[in-house]
Amino acid sequence: MLIKRPDDIKPSEITAEGIYRQRRHFLGTAAATTALLATGGLLLPQREVVAATDLRPLGSLTKSPFSTTEKPNSVEEITRYNNFYEFGTGKEDPAKYAHTLNTEPWSVTIAGEVEKPGRYTLEDILQPHPLEERIYRLRCVEAWSMVIPWVGFPLADLIKRFTPTSRARYVEFVTLHDPEQMPGQRRPTLDWPYVEGLRIDEAMHPLTILAVGLYGKELPKQNGAPLRLVVPWKYGFKSIKSIVAIRFTEQMPVSTWSRSNPREYGFYSNVNPEVRHPRWSQQRERRIGEFRKRETLPFNGYAEQVAHLYSGMDLKKNF
């Protein structure tokens, strides 16, 4: 059998060196890309499963005329996007790290210009108060906002029980200070413990509540369990979390943020689109879950109920 062999490889069949090199280069690159993409896949952003929390339901709740009819944000949004520097400065840090907070047992010290001072267990604090649902807007100083279905009771009801003296002009609140439980406190991010304050008439206002839950269940730790303040017409940082002390004072308390930066954070910190913050224009805000920003309303839309508290005050000076 005759096997014919070509005399030679035709010149046209020879791959030019340049092209040959290009091919190898291309193949190499393609292989490398695949490898990189595969590795990258392991690091892709993933939706962490929200732990099927064992948060206790809070039973039947009274609806409140103060609730907004706006659509509340999802549990996931409310519990995974938090400013709670006691657990880190990242928005997702509290959801990740707040599990180290031990809320049982919990006690609250009532002190200062008050007739019944003392250290009370959380049960004693909560026992007489029927719980209501309060769906409030929350406006963060960082120009984002949410709608949150809190569960709580009017702070005024608690204040009346402990009968402040006539010298009590302000109420000061203090968060737990325990770096063991609150890893963020191991760093001097802020001057721990976190302190906030209200004028007594602000504290007595029917919109001001102490919250113990959200979405009908007890508060997740990252949202300030077991007891937090909610003052819906002020920037979110006024609504102090995980409260261990309530003190009635004659002098205006120095809140943690105004101590940290008095130029940027005043005592009142009412939501006010006219007073701009050096870092954020306060004219507009992004409602979490929405794309376009919306106009920020004076007193976060609660002007009708609270503007009279500040009549005659220059709110640009008293920001």
Place this chain on the structure above:
Amino acid sequence: MNINHIKSLIFIALLLPLLWLGYGAWSGTLGANPIEAITRTLGDWALRFLLLTLTVTPLRRVSGWGWPMRLRRMLGLYAFFYALLHLGSYIVLDQFFYWPEIGSDIIKRPFITIGMASFLMLIPLAVTSTDRWMHRLGRNWRRLHKLVYPIAIGAVTHYLMLAKVLTLEPLLYAVILVVLLLARLKPRQKSPIT
């Protein structure tokens, strides 16, 4: 693997943060505030690539290697690319072309003023990054590209001022930048022992 392979690999690797963000946006896994996450991540990478660009010269000096030099332009252009996307994300996603607020942000919010200034200075560097411009500008090219120092200082300051409190990450970048700048103060060559 020769330098061209390495370059191709790095070229693709540097696109990964963008792919990561794209995937995150598509799958809805960027958290409750995806716009903030996108803007912040793009800014993070712009700064990282900028600092990497500044690492090339000291690295070459310390190690004596020539190859990092061949990556410098690509790193610098990537820094520009991510800075451009970072700014774009702010204008399009965050503000949605709401020019009154963008304008007042640039004027009244120092961290944005500084960030914007740094970005503007990056533009001529990106434009003149080609061989043609290098030849055309001659000695002035090096002078012009010294702008990278105020840009880097501006970028780190932008980040430092953004946070409400001092946090670890921008401080870390500040330290890295200081080290990279100090590394340039050293004499180019040790004087030969006589």
